[in-house]
Amino acid sequence: MTIAISSLTKSFGPTAVLRGIDLSINDGELVALLGPSGSGKTTLLKIIAGLDWPDAGGLVVNGQNWLDLPAQKRRIGFVFQHYALFPHMTVRDNIAFGLSVRPRAERPGKSVIAAKVTELLALLQIPHLADRYPTQLSGGQRQRVALGRALAIEPAVLLLDEPFGALDAAIRRDLRRWLREVHQQTGSTTLFVTHDQEEAFELADRVVVMGEGRIEQIGSADQIHDRPASPFVARFMGAVVELPVTLRAGRAEAAGLDARALERRAMADGPAQLFLRPDAIALEADPASPWVLAHKSSNGAMIRASMRRADGTEVPVDLLRHSAPDLTLGTAYRLRPLTGAVFALDGIAQSDAPRPLPILKEKRQ
Template identity: 40%
Template sequence: MSEVEFIGATKRYDDGTLALDSLDLRIEEGEFLVLLGPSGCGKSTALRLLAGLEDITGGEVRIGGGKVNDLPPGARGIGMVFQSYALYPHMTVRENLSFGLRRSRSRDRVSEAEIASRVDEATDMLDLHNVLDKKPRELSGGQQQRVAIGRALVRRPKVLLMDEPLSNLDAKLRNRMRYELRRLHELHETTTLYVTHDQVEAMTLADRIAIIADGRLQQHAKPLDAYHRPANSFVASFLGTPAMNLIEGVAKNGVFTAGGLSFTLPEHLAEWKGPGIYGVRPEDVRIREGGEVPCVVGGIERLGSNAIYHLETSGHWIRVLQHRSDSGTEPPDRAEQGKLAVTLAVPSALIFRD
């Protein structure tokens, strides 16, 4: 069994900094879970607690049902892939792949035949045939990352940990490696904890995501559930490009008011009363003749067949994502006119109490 549990896991450093605050989180066996959040939020701290690279100051970490708080890193059955690749520069790819197996403890010793078999398997899986006798300095960034992944996988870990593994790659290579990582997971179904600040990686790779801010778990859900039903305004603002429009105001008698901005609430929110943060995704805002909210066009970002409109109304900025219509025409361009009207009362809108 290789399920992972954080039970009230806490990390406080000697200077008093609380890096992780009572994390309760379960990763099912064979699941690919992504820890997502901004820099310094505590996600890498959680990974390091699981790996045994940091001492836990409260709570428990469990692997396969067993508490591992006091186990050394090498006894936890974990494979790690780092942002920096951490390959041995004086070794060939073949030697890097096999090194961890050769230096296993006596009770975990692997035969030479088994080492060769596992290296061959990783070579086939990661398409490394042409680089086996090369040193890391002779490899591209993508090739180095594949070697680092292969080195972790040949050890047949119970749990695979990946800490920002794609952040040093260019955009084109990141896209390819996202696909490769997902394919590898479907082949091996190794329980995986993947840390990133990149929401695209989280949304495309994860079975479930756990979003962290200020050392606390904000939401644990399937990617699309978190996107469409965020638990709070932080999650709403963190997921999505462009980010969700958030307007702080007061709801009363079916109308939402925020300073000089006022509009009718959609039917499913009509009973809401009191202060709140109204949220609507840019792709759900509708530009319409006679729309309820008149806006001034601040600018338009052209993205090929799409466009992002930046609109101002009564001191609030609203982003609208317009797609090419089914007829193949370009998104409406009325910047010359300087004004547009939009409808914010849409079925997907939310109100947050925080």
């Protein structure tokens, strides 16, 4: 099923939650809606499901205007964060529920429903749990049952709202791999909401980064990670280092900075802001650099360094311990970004205004 969303808006009272969403999703594609709380992800999902309605805009699925259809006619499979299983029903009956409550004229026969449930139990790798009740299952098992119930109706579109948010990290990793395999076998057009970057990038064909009701960027994990489209995306991706630079011939320049590894930007010469992640900065000894090593610590895998300038500005740098150079406190080092993003100052909105750099308070070595 293809999905075409155009100029979709939604407000709750004076608060604008969706501010003109345009998004096309291909048949069989798995798309992640990624962003912080309040970015409009779940509201968009509910509008697609028919659980909420936009103030304006369009929603067309396979050429049909879904805004003319009530929720029960959209054949949506919806999986919630907290499972929403029926506690008085067995696993088998929970999965069969969507088929067994269809109008009589549309309801499959009992043998057809039983065969479908058996097929899904095998796909979900839980046939041994068929006669158990939700209270007898682990969180990961309950989420598999919830997905099975959504898949049983052979949905036109599968929607998942923070499906693994209530599970611990190890179980989430296992279920992510499993869900990707299920998606490849079923071929369902799928959207899922998450605030977890790792989850979105591991699972999705494409990631849609949302912020304050707008789509900030659409792309693959590598594109969004290495080439954020806005200061919002850069910060969301962990670019907590923000340095004023001068742009000349598409290159960012500043004292103690070697930005030759960064792509040239097709921007006018002048003042700009460079956004960097601490783990995307290398250090090279340079007695002429204004950046001096003020602190360093190790967690066994990473060296965390803090580079300080004479004006008190500090930049955190994370280096793999086994490949990091020997670092000496009080020594000057040049910052060499491996990846980063540059934005012209006049292109940074007031809400995107540069923030003070974090000051690390780690124990001196």
